[in-house]
Amino acid sequence: MQRKDFGLEGKVAVITGSGQGLGRAIAISLANEGVKVVTNSRRPGTSGGDAETTAEAIRASGNEAVAVFADVSNYDDVKRLIGSAVDQFSSVDILINNAGVDAPKMIWNMEEDEWDRCLSATLKGSFNCSRFASVMMREKKWGRIINTTSTAWLGTVGHVNYGAAKAGIIGLTRAIARELGRYGVTCNAFTPLAATRMTDNQKVKDGLKKRFESGLITAEQYETATHMPPAEGVAPMIVYLASEKAANINGQVFHIEAGKIGYYSEPSLISTTYRDYAQHGYFDLESLDRLVPAILSGVYENPSPPK
Structure with a gap:
């Protein structure tokens, strides 16, 4: 069957954390649509696969790929990663920020280095890559940045660092989308449900x-x-978001798993109360004691913390 043209043939993609799992599945799927792929992992020889083994699999199928080992939390490493894509393929059109680190602990047990390691690899890494890739995308007036977040941004137990990093990626995504949308560059995020x-x-x-x-x-x-479900079930939607067909999708967050695709609503105020503070002064504790339960009525019936 002839492949439908989604405007991906000849594009260049950098996929971080693509030695195995979700990143590998996305890299292979993009390559199968004619995308030239730069795979990435932090170091070679990782058990289960690294950037080079993914690149080898892509080349074995007759497509183009090179591997670059780089730590996305390191600003200079990322400059080299994006520069390598330009040197090898003369462009960066698609960036998939997939690399991340989880260092699970309850908040009262977490050490500073566990917080820093997770935030650096997950949130700062997404910034680093977006910062350098966006330069060329803005100049070309075409680009796709797709960030991997997690349902942990909705609240998690035992992963406060990871939850904070993934929530930060939502904010990063929306800000990049606003800054780059007028240049033909989109930025979206997704929460995957996949075995990795x-x-x-x-x-x-x-x-x-x-x-x-x-x-x-x-x-x-x-x-x-x-x-x-398997990671391969997530990849088709990522390929779609990277394509020409998704040119008008920007600043959005999707849930993606094999057999299920969802779209998160925009944040909005759902209940408010008002006071003319110029005439009556600011809210006082007595009025808040009366008004806050009314604001939450029908919205937040249970005042206890979520489990």
């Missing part, structure tokens, strides 16, 4: 079991987290 090295290992499953037994997550959440 980070989500599908015994340590993670043991931790989830403890949280379920402690009542911190529901049986449904436990079942979902321990039986995730």
